[in-house]
Each structure stands twice: as structure tokens, then as C-alpha cells.
Amino acid sequence: MYESKMSFFNSDVPEIVLKSLFSKYDKDGSGSLNSEELKTMAQNDLGMNKNQAEAFIMLGDKDGNQRISFQEFYEWIKSGERFSMIDDSSRFFLVRKAIELFKKFDKDGSGVLEKAEMDEVLMSFGAKREHLDAHLKAIDKGGDGTVSFSEFLDYLNWLPRQ
Incomplete structure (x- = not known):
């Protein structure tokens, strides 16, 4: 490697x-x-x-x-x-999957998920429409109304903390 x-x-x-x-x-x-x-x-x-x-x-x-x-x-x-x-193959596999998922929903290629894009993510995961704003607020740690990849990865919670 x-x-x-x-x-x-x-x-x-x-x-x-x-x-x-x-x-x-x-x-x-x-x-x-x-x-x-x-x-x-x-x-x-x-x-x-x-x-x-x-x-x-x-x-x-x-x-x-x-x-x-x-x-x-x-x-x-x-x-x-x-x-x-990146170095741990099992963690890297999950990161790659998260990147693919993020890019799938980042329709405009801006590098962040805007509200409409994040709403689509949340609904695909089974969130109810009336709870979307609360979910976005909890995920958007920066408070800028968008979700960065870092925030998205934290939201997915696929990787154990080190």
C-alpha cells in the first residue's frame, strides 16, 4: 500500500x-x-x-x-x-460507501447537501415529512442549513469512534 x-x-x-x-x-x-x-x-x-x-x-x-x-x-x-x-480496509470500505451515497444525493455537485437534498436522504431512510426540519437541525452541526460530508458521515454512524 x-x-x-x-x-x-x-x-x-x-x-x-x-x-x-x-x-x-x-x-x-x-x-x-x-x-x-x-x-x-x-x-x-x-x-x-x-x-x-x-x-x-x-x-x-x-x-x-x-x-x-x-x-x-x-x-x-x-x-x-x-x-x-483510509488505511484500515474495513473502515475504508464504509467510507467509500458513504461517499457514494453522499454523491448520489448531492445532485448539484456542490459538495454539501442542501435542505431539499437532505430531505430526500431522510425520507429514503424512512423519516416522516413533518420531522425533516428537526432532523436537519440535529445533523447540521455548523448551523448553515447544509450538511457537509463530515456531518453526513457522523449522521450515518457507520464507523465506531476511535
């Missing part, structure tokens, strides 16, 4: 090393990486395949804006979660 490259990224890696890696791919100097920049980094420097890179992007983008700020990247690398969702 890509174990040798991944072992470099542990919770003790200095921030300056992560900043240097991040800056290498921040071609436009925006302070965040778009999905193409992230995919290139994941595949070239982290040794991930296409599916692993997609999961890396979806898991790292906590606010669903299809970009990862250095802070999001730094916090994810430093967290206990790091690469376990």
Missing part, C-alpha cells in the same frame, strides 16, 4: 513540515487547497490511489466548501483519526 509514506505523518510531525508540504501544492497562494491540488498531494506525496485520495479530501473538508484550509489539514493530520479511515 503506501505505509512507508504515511508513517512520516504522525502526531509528532512539526507544523513547519506540514506547512511546507501544504504550500508546495497551494499553487495560487490562496491558503487553501482545492480538490485538484489535494488529489495531487495525496497521490504524489502521500502515496494514495484515486479512491483513497477522494476519501482523504472528503474527510478533511470539514465545512464542505470543496477546499481544505491549512488549519483543517493540520488538525486532521494531528488528530487521532489521521489516516485510519
